[in-house]
Amino acid sequence: xxxxxxxxxxxxxxxxxxxxxxxxxxxxxxxxxxxxxxxxxxxxxxxxxxxxxxxxxxxxxxxxxxxxxxxxxxxxxxxxxxxxxxxxxxxxxxxxxxxxxxxxxxxxxxxxxxxxx
Amino acid sequence: xxxxxxxxxxxxxxxxxxxxxxxxxxxxxxxxxxxxxxxxxxxxxxxxxxxxxxxxxxxxxxxxxxxxxxxxxxxxxxxxxxxxxxxxxxxxxxxxxxxxxxxxxxxxx
Numbered sequence: 001x002x003x004x005x006x007x008x009x010x011x012x013x014x015x016x017x018x019x020x021x022x023x024x025x026x027x028x029x030x031x032x033x034x035x036x037x038x039x040x041x042x043x044x045x046x047x048x049x050x051x052x053x054x055x056x057x058x059x060x061x062x063x064x065x066x067x068x069x070x071x072x073x074x075x076x077x078x079x080x081x082x083x084x085x086x087x088x089x090x091x092x093x094x095x096x097x098x099x100x101x102x103x104x105x106x107x108x109x110x111x112x113x114x115x116x117x
Numbered sequence: 118x119x120x121x122x123x124x125x126x127x128x129x130x131x132x133x134x135x136x137x138x139x140x141x142x143x144x145x146x147x148x149x150x151x152x153x154x155x156x157x158x159x160x161x162x163x164x165x166x167x168x169x170x171x172x173x174x175x176x177x178x179x180x181x182x183x184x185x186x187x188x189x190x191x192x193x194x195x196x197x198x199x200x201x202x203x204x205x206x207x208x209x210x211x212x213x214x215x216x217x218x219x220x221x222x223x224x225x226x
């Protein structure tokens with residue numbers, strides 16, 4: 001149980017285009033999902049907290065107009081990287097907390113490797 | 118920032134040996150969690166210890182927490198080659214996790 005999927009797993013896009021990444025909780029409901037970014041051999045940096053039915057809360061330094069987050073249902077959150085540039089190339093990982101158990105544990109997706117050319 | 122800081126940054130051991138990884142943090146926490154990440158993959162939750170707990174076990178894993186010293190340790194006993202991965206501690210507060218830089222563990226067969 002407690003599986004989180006991400007799609008796509010890898011994406012290559014041209015500079016200036018937008019890319020949407022989906023994060024789904026497959027067997028549980030998640031009122032809260034998180035989006036992280038990870039550079040090679042570095043830690044995960046929290047970008048934003050996504051709450052179902054409300055606006056996402058962004059961490060300091062993260063541009064909300066560039067990284068659009070939509071949490072439309074209890075099982076789906078999307079991250080759209082708008083007008084992508086090469087410096088946006090990174091590994092994006094989402095996680096979700098189980099709404100029913102209210103556990104502190106976060107269940108992570110497998111990540112999405114974004115390369116902007 | 119309450120970012121966890123792990124040490125050592127890299128650890129190489131022989132299969133069968135124990136691996137001990139340490140994590141220190143700066144501010145108050147609700148819980149501390151350890152995760153494993155295989156190269157290029159997502160994170161796998163290993164164990165969670167609450168701020169009012171001092172020690173916890175799960176299979177070959179043993180985690181301790183000393184809130185007075187703001188530190189935690191993760192012990193993996195009888196290591197296996199499959200334990201080769203990066204390990205992160207993450208401090209939990211206000212429903213968010215803050216991750217440390219990670220420890221790269223290599224277990225030689």
